[in-house]
Amino acid sequence: MxxxxxxxxxxxxxxxxxxxxxxxxxxxxxxxxxxxxxxxxxxxxxxxxxGPGPYRLATICLATLCAVLLISIIAVTAHYKNKPQRDGEVTSEVQKQTQDSDTSALTASISKLQEEKKQLQEEKKQLQEEKNKLLAQLDTMTATKAPEVIKPTTKAPIVCPVDWHLFNNSCYFISRTTRDWPESKSYCQSQGAYLAIIHTAEEQTFLWDRLPRGHWNAYWFGITDGHTEDSWKWVDDTPLVGGFWEVGEPNNHINEDCGYIVKTRVMERVAIRSWYDAPCTMYWPFICEKDMAAVASAAVPH
Structure with a gap:
């Protein structure tokens, strides 16, 4: 071998x-x-x-090292696998706490605003009551208590017919029956008068104070824009200057060509803002005016 x-x-x-x-x-x-x-x-x-030889000892050491390395790899993998989840849980908890804090702050703000709203409503109510009292006092103070008979120094006293009211040199009749605007105009003419022509705030207040309060008490007077829209004229054909219209009037809502005065139960209404326009075919009471100075002048022989 x-x-x-x-x-x-x-x-x-x-x-x-x-x-x-x-x-x-x-x-x-x-x-x-x-x-x-x-x-x-x-x-x-x-x-x-x-006993074990050198190769067997090396093999055992190598196997032990491999086992330790494997265990280390498993531990590291498990650590990084669970870490995102823990981080996510912490982040979620922080977000929840922040949301709870924001919700509490918002609820507190809402409660505060509700309290402020309640206080403002109470203040508004008190101011409205004071306003109503002041307006009522104003109506009383501005009312003109003119005597029914005025005695001029050089002329005979003016005496108004029964149910007519004297102011300055005119007598005024406030009807209790209703007519449309043209019929009211004709009735006043039949009495030797005309639908009331109102030039001053004193005259307007005098008439308004004699109107009764009601749900919607309205009275025709002598103004119309029936000939030319928005060109208001009195029954004597003189143009209107100024006027005592309510805010937003006249608005010609439904072909409204005739004027009327309103006095309701609302205390905030005042004499110098009480004119409205309406269709001339509506039936309202009316106010006639008779110029007594013109009547006296016509009665004097020339």
């Missing part, structure tokens, strides 16, 4: 069985048969000391 063959056999034995390394060394040291003429002496096998 050649030396080369023995070496190959020994290398195979190394790869298969590590524990037999001592035996392979003895085989390699055996002399080659072909080189010696002497008979081959028997092979002596030296027994290997008991």
């Amino acid at each position: 050649s030396t080369t063959g023995g070496s190959l056999a020994c290398e195979g034995m190394y790869s298969k069985l590590i524990d037999d390394e001592g035996a392979c060394d003895d085989l390699n040291r055996r002399p080659d048969v072909g080189l010696s003429a002497h008979p081959v002496s028997p092979i002596r096998l030296i027994p290997r000391p008991s």
